[in-house]
Amino acid sequence: MEKLLEHLSWLARVKLCNYERKLLVNDIAKIMEFFNRLGEIDVKDVEPTTHVIELVSVFREDKPGKPLSLDKALKNAPSKEGGFFKAPRIL
């Protein structure tokens, strides 16, 4: 479980402290147990349910609308520079 948690935190690019790790290991164990139980059900002949609403083919015409103003677009950004969103260094 420790390994799985480590992998998940790498995927999510989130660093965890020891305390958080202890809490989350328990949570994840519970979640995994739940999914393992779901996995026991025989669904061989069941069509996967991908959507619960029976709508199909909802389209939009290819007509341009008005985009947001730059101010509005960046309003919730925690960090910005010269009209750009600013994000951490990535490697």
Added chain:
Amino acid sequence: MEKLKVKIGLEVHVQLTKLKTKLFCSCPSDYRGKPPNTYVCPVCLGLPGSLPKVNSKAIEYAVMVALALNCKINRKVMFFRKHYFYPDMTKNFQITQYDRAGGAPIAVNGYLKLSTSDKEKVVRIRRINIEEDPGKLVYPTGSIITSPYTLVDYNRAGIALLEIVTEPDIETPAEARLFLQKLRSILEHLDVCDCGLEGAVRTDANISVAGGGRVEIKNIGSIKDVEKALMYEILRQKEALLKGLSIRSETRHWDDVRKVTVPLRVKEEEQDYRYFPEADIPPIIITEEFIEKIAKQMPELPDERLKRFQREYGLPYYDSSVLVSNKKLADFFEETVKLYKRNPKKVANVIINDFLRWIHEKGLELDNVKAKPKDIAELLKLLDNGIISIKIAKTVLPEIIVSGKSPSQVVKERKLLKISDKQIIRQIALKIFREHKKAAFDALKDKKAINYLIGQIMKYTKGRADPAVTGKVVKELLTDLKEGKLKL
């Protein structure tokens, strides 16, 4: 070293640049050259509560491409979320398609025939996905390595992309180039993508040499670079094999400045993407009638056009294939023929042998060439009417390509009219004879010296002297010289 078996598969990302809006929102799609984050809305910024809605024209275009690539079109099309944490997508997932978990891409199992004059090669198409383009990352220092942070522009986020994936049927870098050229020509004939736009077509190539590991090369921006990257990779892998090393499966990045491939960060594995159905977008049902309607509206494609060029204009296979390999070139040819009907083969010759060569030499693209079909037609007419010589025509051509002036304007400005007046040529020839006395006497017995004299006359007149008249005049003068009627 014996020839090693090379297997190449391509994954081509094609922006549907002819759409006016993005894939799931009505933001305009002509984001190129616009200030950052000015073509964004709650949908393509992934703000909570926003609802993506599919651009109907994108489905139409995808079906057109699928038909042109002989694919089987799935009747129920669904979108999936592909999760990954990277700032090029605000939502932390990309809306794409998936062929498992009840999903299906819009089209599968097609093929594209590549023909060279001596053989035909079939490259199978595994699938075509519709998906959204991510945003663009900008590195303040220009380099991903040295930048202390990253800047993000979401103008490109949500642009409609087709991901076209081939089976590993391609055996050489040159075949990969042919495939991409033909694909590009098809996309342009369908009028769904202006492939010349920066970043409109991006290719990932996977390659394995002699059964070694499968190496994926990401992010190759041009057809030429795909060929170069594959050649580089084959060499690199062959050298490693020679040293007894084994090739491991990995993802490499194409560095288009240094023209080498370099190893990339560790990537997520498929299960890490946690694909699941995009519940916000109901499935799309593609009906038989819809496909039939599109099939009826399909424009002429390169293969048909090639045959028509052979039939209608009497062009050889080679000429026709060069012309239709680029839609704009084929259009240019046909426009020119409309204005110069008497000899389509002559038009093809000028365009393929001279026009194209000059475009490459000047480092231009067909789009930014100033010369128009009417200019090429006019040049040919000036030539036919004896107003300029073939030599002059060849010097006028590069000038009209760059300047946009008409051929007659260039001829007039640079005083390039052909000299066919026998008297004038005789005077010039006499002057040349006197300046090159030794050559003149040599010419009495040596054919080479005759050519030298004619060459000097051409040089003096800057190619304007009519070759036939000049030849005749030189002959007459030599006869006079022999018979003592001419003193030098």
